[in-house]
Amino acid sequence: xxxxxxxxxxxxxxxxxxxxxxxxxxxxxxxxxxxxxxxxxxxxxxxxxxxxxxxxxxxxxxxxxxxxxxxxxxxxxxxxxxxxxxxxxxxxxxxxxxxxxxxxxxxxxxxxxxxxxxxxxxxxxxxxxxxxxxxxxxxxxxxxxxxxxxxxxxxx
Numbered sequence: 502x503x504x505x506x507x508x509x510x511x512x513x514x515x516x517x518x519x520x521x522x523x524x525x526x527x528x529x530x531x532x533x534x535x536x537x538x539x540x541x542x543x544x545x546x547x548x549x550x551x552x553x554x555x556x557x558x559x560x561x562x563x564x565x566x567x568x569x570x571x572x573x574x575x576x577x578x579x580x581x582x583x584x585x586x587x588x589x590x591x592x593x594x595x596x597x598x599x600x601x602x603x604x605x606x607x608x609x610x611x612x613x614x615x616x617x618x619x620x621x622x623x624x625x626x627x628x629x630x631x632x633x634x635x636x637x638x639x640x641x642x643x644x645x646x647x648x649x650x651x652x653x654x655x656x657x
Contacts, residue, residue, distance in 0.1 A: 505631055514628040516566050516591065518552035524638040546642075547571040548634070549582050553590075565592045566627075568634055588637045591630040596621055598633035601641025 505522070508514060524546040549571055552563030567587035574581045589598045597618045621629045 505635060509628060509631060514631060516550045516627045516630060518550060518556070518563055518566070520550040521571070522548045522550070522568065522634060524548070524642060526642050546638075547580075548588065551582065551584065553592075565590070566630065567591070568630065589630050589633045591626050593626065594621055594623065595619070596626060596629045596633050598630075598637055601637055 502523075526544055526546065547570075548568050550566050550568055553565040553567055554563065556563050567584075568589040568591075569587045570583045571580050572583045573579075589596065595618060597616060599614050599616050601614060617633075619629060619633070
C-alpha cells in the first residue's frame with residue numbers, strides 16, 4: 502500500500518483500472534458526549550478507479566477514468582462499485598469532481614455537494630484526479646470547522 506502523498510511526490514502519476522483508494526477515518530480529538538456516546542463512525546472508505554470506454558488495443562491503458570465509491574449491495578451480502586455516482590471523472594484535458602457534505606467554502610453540513618471542473622494540461626490529468634479525490638475526502642469526512650488529518654501510516 503502506498504500513501505497518496507508518496508504517490509503524488511513521484512515525477513509521474515498514473516491511474517490504473519482497478520486501483521483501490523482508501524479514506525481512513527478516526528475519531529481522535531472528539532470527546533465522548535453524555536453517557537459515553539461514541540457514535541462517530543470510524544473505518545475505511547474504499548473507492549475504485551475504473552477505466553471509461555475501451556482500453557487502447559496496443560497499451561491496454563484507458564484514456565479516461567472515474568473514481569467511484571465501493572458500497573454494500575442492497576442485499577447486504579457483497580460489495581459493489583457505485584458506477585452511477587462517480588466522485589472524480591478524468592478525461593483528456595479535464596477533471597470533474599464533487600465535494601462532500603462539508604464544502605470547503607462553507608465548512609458546514611447544511612450546504613450540499615457541489616461539482617467542479619478543472620482544465621488540465623496534457624499529462625497532468627492523473628495527478629489532478631488524485632488531488633481532486635483528496636479534496637472530496639477532506640470535505641466529505643471533515644466535521645464542521647474541525648479539519649483533522651493524519652499524516653502517519655495506518656497501524657492495524
